[in-house]
Amino acid sequence: MERNLNELVLETLRKRSELKQLKQLQGYLTTLGHAHTHFYAFKLIRFCVLTLSNLSYARLIFDHLPSPNTHLFTAIITAYAAHPATHPSALSLFRHMLRSQPPRPNHFIFPHVLKSSHHSFSVQSLHAQIVKSGFHHFPVVQTALVHSYSKLLGGMDNAKKVFDEMSHRNVVSFTAMVSGFARVGDVETAVRVFNEMPERDVPSWNALISGCTQNGAFTQGIELFRKMVWECNRPNGVTVVCALSACGHTGMLQLGRWIHGYVYKNLFVFDSFVSNALVDMYGKCGSLGKAREVFEMNPEKGLTSWNSMINCFALHGQSDSAIAIFEQMVEGRDGVRPDEVTFIGLLNACTHGGLVEKGYSYFEMMVREYGIEPQIEHYGCLIDLLGRAGRFDEAMDVVKGMSMKPDEVVWGSLLNGCKVHGRTDLAEFAAKKLVEINPHNGGYGIMLASVYGELGKWDEVKNVWRTLKQQKSYKVPGCSWIEVDDQVHQFYSLDKSNTKTEELYGVLESIVGFRNEVMVELYP
DNA sequence: CTAGGGTTAG
Numbered sequence: 001m002e003r004n005l006n007e008l009v010l011e012t013l014r015k016r017s018e019l020k021q022l023k024q025l026q027g028y029l030t031t032l033g034h035a036h037t038h039f040y041a042f043k044l045i046r047f048c049v050l051t052l053s054n055l056s057y058a059r060l061i062f063d064h065l066p067s068p069n070t071h072l073f074t075a076i077i078t079a080y081a082a083h084p085a086t087h088p089s090a091l092s093l094f095r096h097m098l099r100s101q102p103p104r105p106n107h108f109i110f111p112h113v114l115k116s117s118h119h120s121f122s123v124q125s126l127h128a129q130i131v132k133s134g135f136h137h138f139p140v141v142q143t144a145l146v147h148s149y150s151k152l153l154g155g156m157d158n159a160k161k162v163f164d165e166m167s168h169r170n171v172v173s174f175t176a177m178v179s180g181f182a183r184v185g186d187v188e189t190a191v192r193v194f195n196e197m198p199e200r201d202v203p204s205w206n207a208l209i210s211g212c213t214q215n216g217a218f219t220q221g222i223e224l225f226r227k228m229v230w231e232c233n234r235p236n237g238v239t240v241v242c243a244l245s246a247c248g249h250t251g252m253l254q255l256g257r258w259i260h261g262y263v264y265k266n267l268f269v270f271d272s273f274v275s276n277a278l279v280d281m282y283g284k285c286g287s288l289g290k291a292r293e294v295f296e297m298n299p300e301k302g303l304t305s306w307n308s309m310i311n312c313f314a315l316h317g318q319s320d321s322a323i324a325i326f327e328q329m330v331e332g333r334d335g336v337r338p339d340e341v342t343f344i345g346l347l348n349a350c351t352h353g354g355l356v357e358k359g360y361s362y363f364e365m366m367v368r369e370y371g372i373e374p375q376i377e378h379y380g381c382l383i384d385l386l387g388r389a390g391r392f393d394e395a396m397d398v399v400k401g402m403s404m405k406p407d408e409v410v411w412g413s414l415l416n417g418c419k420v421h422g423r424t425d426l427a428e429f430a431a432k433k434l435v436e437i438n439p440h441n442g443g444y445g446i447m448l449a450s451v452y453g454e455l456g457k458w459d460e461v462k463n464v465w466r467t468l469k470q471q472k473s474y475k476v477p478g479c480s481w482i483e484v485d486d487q488v489h490q491f492y493s494l495d496k497s498n499t500k501t502e503e504l505y506g507v508l509e510s511i512v513g514f515r516n517e518v519m520v521e522l523y524p
Numbered sequence: 525c526t527a528g529g530g531t532t533a534g
Contacts, residue, residue: 046525074525111526143527175528206529213530238530245531277531307532344533351534380534409534 005032009040013047019054022047026061038069045072049079055086070103078112087116098129107135111144120155123148127162142166143173150180171197175204182211187220202236210242218246222255237267237274244277248284256281260294276304283312303336310345319353322346340372347381356389376402380409387417392426408437415447427451435464442468 012025026044029035041061048058062068062076073093080090094113097105110130117123127145135141142162149159159180163173174197181190194200194208205228212221225243228235235243240259247256256278263274275298282291295301295309306329313322326346329336338346343366350359363382366372379402386395395414399406411433418427431448438444445468452460 071525078525106525108526115527138526140526145527147528170527172528177528179529201528203529208529210529236529241530248531271530273531275531280532304532309532311532341533348534375533377534384534407534413534 005034006039009043013043013051017051019052019057022052022057036065038065038072041065041068042071042075045075049075055079068103070106070109073097073103074106074109074112077109081112081116087118090116091122105129105133105135107138107141110135110141114144114148117148118151120152123152123155124158137167139166139168139170139173143170143176146173146180147176150176150183156180156184171199171201171204174198175207178204179207179211182207182215185215187211187215187217200233202233202239205233206236206238206242209239213242213246213249216249218249221246222250222252234266235262237271240267241273241277244274244281248277248281251285253285253287256285272298272300272302272305276302276308279305279308279312283308283315286316288312288316288318301336303339303342306336307339307341307345310342310349314345314349314352317349317352319349319355319358322349323358338366338370340366340375340378343372344377344381347378347385351381351385351388354388356385356391359385374403376404376407376410379406380413383410384413384416387414388420390417390421390423392417392421392423396426406433408434408441411437424451424454428455440471
């Protein structure tokens with residue numbers, strides 16, 4: 001009888017996949033007096049979570065059990081820990097478990113509960129609980145602790161403490177340390193830990209490479225990617241996404257293309273992350289057509305897919321295409337709801353296309369229709385838009401109406417507009433603000449001095465230059481780069497040290513018919 | 525039933 005019932009339950013759960021059948025089975029078990037049998041309850045709960053994705057019904061079954069065991073607690077807590085939205089439930093159920101002992105937690109449960117903890121007090125109290133229950137010698141638990149601490153702000157000291165006390169450090173705990181150091185921007189230490197690792201696998205490489213790209217060390221990220229391939233580690237989707245991001249930021253189209261080929265040949269799942277990263281890479285490297293091609297091929301266009309495509313068009317000043325993509329995005333069969341990034345791209349596109357009214361109306365739409373609180377980035381775009389169009393009264397109204405302190409981009413955009421339209425009075429105001437916000441940026445001082453020059457305020461010009469010299473403030477030189485034959489050539493404004501500079505000036509001269517060094521900065 | 529890695533933004 002028992003054996004037959006087991007088979008019946010397993011068979012039903014394997015074949016059916018609806019709540020109705022589950023409830024029938026539940027009723028049948030109740031009539032047999034097995035409603036509270038742990039084995040069946042566990043099977044039903046797992047089925048609810050895994051097949052039906054119905055967490056609340058799983059919890060309902062659980063709540064009716066008079067004395068759930070550790071397994072059953074773990075099943076529900078694992079399910080809660082799988083999604084950030086239900087992390088609080090995982091923690092509160094765990095606290096309930098501690099109060100209602102028995103059952104006692106086992107070591108399997110701690111990684112899940114730790115994963116659900118995002119505050120230092122809960123991680124620390126869990127740590128205490130782990131030590132108290134004697135599970136602090138399990139490598140899995142130690143690793144989870146290292147990871148949890150490393151994700152907390154200022155948690156690296158604790159992470160390191162746990163890590164150093166581990167008797168058997170494995171790849172996973174090393175990787176958690178690498179990503180922890182990378183997260184706080186300490187790429188150097190991340191690299192050191194990585195080099196000390198006794199063995200490395202794909203996720204370890206990914207932790208380091210993503211650490212580089214997230215801290216703006218794109219060239220270093222690329223070098224590591226090359227080394228990884230060289231050492232016969234096969235990059236996966238995650239690696240490729242990071243590497244493509246680095247390609248986009250450095251304009252390495254050749255490598256980007258190579259990666260595209262690698263993806264095509266080696267990665268079975270063409271996931272949306274990879275597709276979006278390809279779109280972004282092609283867009284940033286100037287291959288707009290290729291970007292679009294990849295975008296269209298993506299069968300599951302998500303928010304980021306649309307955003308990336310819009311940004312590509314905005315970057316290239318193709319405002320009409322950017323707007324068309326946006327309209328497709330919101331109107332499509334299963335319309336995607338735009339977010340704040342979408343509108344940054346859209347506003348940018350309008351700015352580069354000179355579409356003032358349209359840009360303004362998109363800003364309004366963002367606030368009114370989508371209830372998105374404008375960020376400083378949006379204000380930056382809007383001021384840029386209005387400034388370029390010479391609509392300074394409105395621009396100043398926007399600045400005054402901002403809920404936050406205007407930043408360098410806001411004043412910089414305004415100053416830019418002023419220069420174009422000869423509004424020297426307002427330019428002085430904006431330049432002063434810039435110097436005030438960031439006195440160490442020599443570029444702002446130079447701009448202020450030039451505005452004073454235009455106004456004929458020669459004493460002020462002298463003052464600004466004196467301050468600049470005293471502070472030893474320097475302007476960061478304008479820089480651009482171009483890739484030729486898989487090699488990136490970098491040019492700084494008025495810098496002659498690049499070996500190709502002479503050649504370049506020659507070509508330039510033959511095109512424009514005269515030698516103009518400023519052109520080097522504009523059209524390398 | 526366990527632990528590490530991901531794209532877009534002025």
